[in-house]
Amino acid sequence: MEIQTHGEQTENGWWRDVDGFVGPIQPGLGPRTDPMGEFPTGPDIGSRLPDVRAMDVDGNPFDLHRDRGAAPAIVVFFRSAVW
Amino acid sequence: MQLQSGIEAIRANGVKLYALSYDEPDALRDFRDVYGIDYTFLSDPDSEVIRQFGVLNTLILEDDHPWHGIPFPGTYVIDTDGVITHKFFENNLALRVGPDVLLRAIGGESQESIAADAELPDDAGPLEPEVYLEGGRLATGVMCDLVAAFDVPEGRHLYAQPAPEGMVSVDLTVDDNPGLVVKNIQRPESEPHQLEGTDEVFQVHHGRVELRLPVTVNSGMVKQATHGAVQISGQVVWQACDDAVCDVPQKRRFELSVPMAAATPPGMLAPKDYDGISANEAAHFQKMRERRNRS
The missing domain is CATH 2.60.40.1250 (Thiol:disulfide interchange protein DsbD, N-terminal domain)
Known part of the structure; x- marks a missing residue:
């Protein structure tokens, strides 16, 4: 796995990445560390979603499969609510 | 955040929606409250679930606080048996799948x-x-x-x-x-x-x-x-x-x-003159940074 480091500096000193996104941090560093090409995407389609045991927003233990019961679900892994 | 706009249609299909990150619970609570989001946030501050799934962004080195611990962001769609029917991953942290694509994945027809x-x-x-x-x-x-x-x-x-x-x-x-x-x-x-x-x-x-x-x-x-x-x-x-x-x-x-739909929350990378609402991102970011530097 390699890091995507291609970036062009814009007029205001920000950086444009390969997809055209412009931001203050150079691609390949810190919060702009993206993979180039293939990268792991977790369990395969057709397999059961592994257990997700985390915390709810009040810090209580939370079991995703238990909560959803028999409902279908969308499960998002996202970067951060803070940055 | 962008999913909130499509949530009615997703709910109408009987689908539950969860979003997991490495943020602390209170950071997620502030985020939820400020942006009026009513799906379920899950906190995984030590990235345990993220590691178990094998989606930890290992390109960010362990000592690169506080960025280390994030996943390669992506979305799974599961059926009533919990079996993964679709998954959506992008190789750019700035990108994510939109609600309409997810609606199509779960067989929804109510797309405007x-x-x-x-x-x-x-x-x-x-x-x-x-x-x-x-x-x-x-x-x-x-x-x-x-x-x-x-x-x-x-x-x-x-x-x-x-x-x-x-x-x-x-x-x-x-x-x-x-x-x-x-x-x-x-x-x-x-x-x-x-x-x-x-x-x-x-x-x-x-x-x-x-x-x-x-x-x-x-x-x-x-x-x-x-x-x-x-x-x-x-x-x-x-x-x-x-x-x-x-x-x-x-x-x-x-x-x-x-x-344009409502702007995505700016977080820490917002333009300096951004004047929108905030979910105490700066305070939570500082707290995250301190905790990670201690551990």
Whole structure:
């Protein structure tokens, strides 16, 4: 796995990445560390979603499969609510 | 965040929605409250679930606080048995799947769309593409499909890629636009077609033909775009034939004016003069940084 480091500096000193996104941090560093090409995407389609045991927003233990019961679900892994 | 706008339709399909990150619970609570989000946030501050899934971003080294611990962001769709039916991952942290794509994945039909205000000549032939942006709005970083759709009548076909020499395969392109991020086009499967009386075989499309071009708004342009609309222009080319006759190749320009959805929360990477609401990101960021530096 390699890091995507291609970036062009814009007029205001920000950086444009390969997809055209412009931001203050150079691609390949810190919060702009993206993979180039293939990268792991977790369990395969057709397999059961592994257990997700985390915390709810009040810090209580939370079991995703238990909560959803028999409902279908969308499960998002996202970067951060803070940055 | 962008999923909130599609949540009614997702709920109507009986689907539960969860979003997990490495943030502390109280950071997620502030985020939820400030942005009025009512799906379920899950906190995984030590990235245990993220590691178990094998989606930890290992390109960020362990001592690179506080960035280490994030996943390669992505989305799983699971059925009633908990079996994964779809997954969506992008190799750019700034990108994520839009609600309309997820709705399509779970079989929802309640998708709104806005039609292109393309000017068609009066003598337009019976076969014309419909060009629209699925969902009808754009938000920064959220991929939506720009769709060119044809209903090819029985007995006719469109040339697929690669077209025979001298012929034109169906294609959808957008004009260069620094405010727009465009990913790889998705084409329907093509079928081999043999010209009667010859042994010439080429690839064609039949029936409903949808070309999908995932697009989104450039985050660096959010300030300019927030209050208005985004202009998307481009063209569709195609050539239709039956076994006997081929039409001349067609080209249709389109121009869409797409409203911007509410801006994505700016977090720590917001422009310095961003004046929108905030969910105490700076305080939570500082706390995260301190905790990680201690451990």
